[in-house]
Amino acid sequence: MSLISLNDLTRRYPRGVTALDGLTLDLEPGIIGLVGANGAGKSTLIKILLGLLPPTSGEATVMDLDVRTEGTTIRQFVGYMPEYDCLPPDTSATDFVTHMARMSGLPSAAARERTAEVLRHVGLYEERYRAIGGYSTGMKQRVKLAQALVHDPRLLLLDEPTNGLDPAGRDEMLALVRRTGTEFGIAVVVASHLLGEIERVCDFLVAIDAGHLLRAAPLGTFTERTGVLAVEVEEGEAELTAALLARGLQAVADGRTVLLDVTEDRQYDLVRDAVADLGLPLVRMEQRRQSLEDLFRDDAPGSAVPSGAPSAAPLVGPPPAPPAAPPAASVGGGGPA
């Protein structure tokens, strides 16, 4: 059974905005990351998968059910966690999640049992009897996850589940998402604009940009090619670049940072020696996460990316990390195809 199958799926909004453009995709159950910048079409895709928004053209099936005609059946087996605030502040988590379980068609006693079960799973204990208005953002996100899980869906659609969370809250939420996908045996689609975050929980990554499919592949094939080392020095980056080139390394200066392709451990020693020989004040050396677009551009035959087009600005980057320089990415994989 295929979990989600899209065939030339297109969605245009009335005022001529094309949110999704000819998406063709076949996804197996697992934890699937859906990455793209804000406005790339992630939320539109989720709404189509829920059967809430009809495709303009093309086909989409969820668990082999057509989203156009079998939306109600699909929604019985799908849980949805929206991006934005959706909780009434004057209700307790228990009452609210129980009500939502009833709205999914569970009998009343089962709704209460399932509510107790999922609230425990997302880590809400005594506080579940208090009004949601007094909860922290992290607790609210847990309630949102709980209401999506309460009817034991076969597929969970999470739209930006770490929205508004602090780093510790993000870690907890991501761990919860990971656990849901692995231990609970529920297929998960996590939409996020943060690649750095999403790659920590997913097995499979789907990247979309401006409604086009950039790439869909198992996560492993992305992380294999992240061998870019960033060396940040307080001064003397030109000398360092020259020294590294002289040692046979492909190095490119980018501001105070020198980016180079590292394929074997021995090369770290060369970098260390070069810095030491020049007596440069070294700030840091780090494995650099490439910007999302670069990551997908490297060798994605047949993908919709105009290869080598310099036009697009870096699509997405993990915000806390410094943005990688677009031209430097060609260091990473021998140049765009």
Add this chain to the structure above:
Amino acid sequence: MSASGPGGSIFDLGYQSYTGPRLGRQSAVRALFSQTVRSCFGIGRGGRAKIAPFTLAAIAILPAALAVGFAAIAAQAGPGGAVIENASPIRYESYHGLVSVLIMLFCAAQAPELFGRDQRYGTLPLYFSRVLTRVDYSLAKVLGLMVALFAVDVTPYLILFIGRVLVAPDPATGLADEIAMVPRFLLQAVLVAGLLGGIAALIAAWTPRRAYATAAIIAVFIIPPIILAIIYEQSGQELARATILFSPADVLAGTNAAIFGSIPDSPVVAAVDLPGWAYVGAAAIGIVATIGLTVRRYLRIAA
């Protein structure tokens, strides 16, 4: 997984899949409907939410209880009782005038809560991503409000009816005398609950801000009769007759007079002299239109 200690063991059973029944869309709609009716009376919403609905319902019932008392005294008084009985201002035909303001206040208090909350707090996407559809959701809410209003409106009539049957010298003849009133007050209560509930639902669905919705609902019932009275004073019967069916409060005063065959409480309704079926028809159209427009609102709302 288990953690053992001297006091015993804690077992983490892990995630349990749900294998019980999934009752689907119908069950969800029924649950939403009954939750709506209950929350109209503040049930499941904490103590403070119960104050307004129960106070209004108690005030609505009070005259009926008094009227039963009157009837009991009249029955005790023997032959002179008919005089006391006829002097009582609380009768089936006059009850609408006594309770319609309370029903309106009930609408103004509860409809904004029913229709505004899910919009204000962004909860609608959670409903629409489940088994029920937008039409299901809006119908369950509108009909839930109407049923709650019907209960508040019909209870005093029932008290009046049962009380009068019981205090009659012979309950059997009492029943025979009173039974003809039952379909009449049922119809009037259906029209009141339907029209006031429908209008309140439509306004509240369009006005997520609670205070504005409350004010708008009160205005729609209070202001048109005033304008109509001014129209009648200034330009006479013709224009008043042409516009009276746009005033919900006057339409219901008209249906009441038509259904019970009584003189209307409102002087304008009495003066325009429209046939009774016009009011009943206007109320019926109003009910269908407000339900339809409320559903349409939910079909188009972004969520």
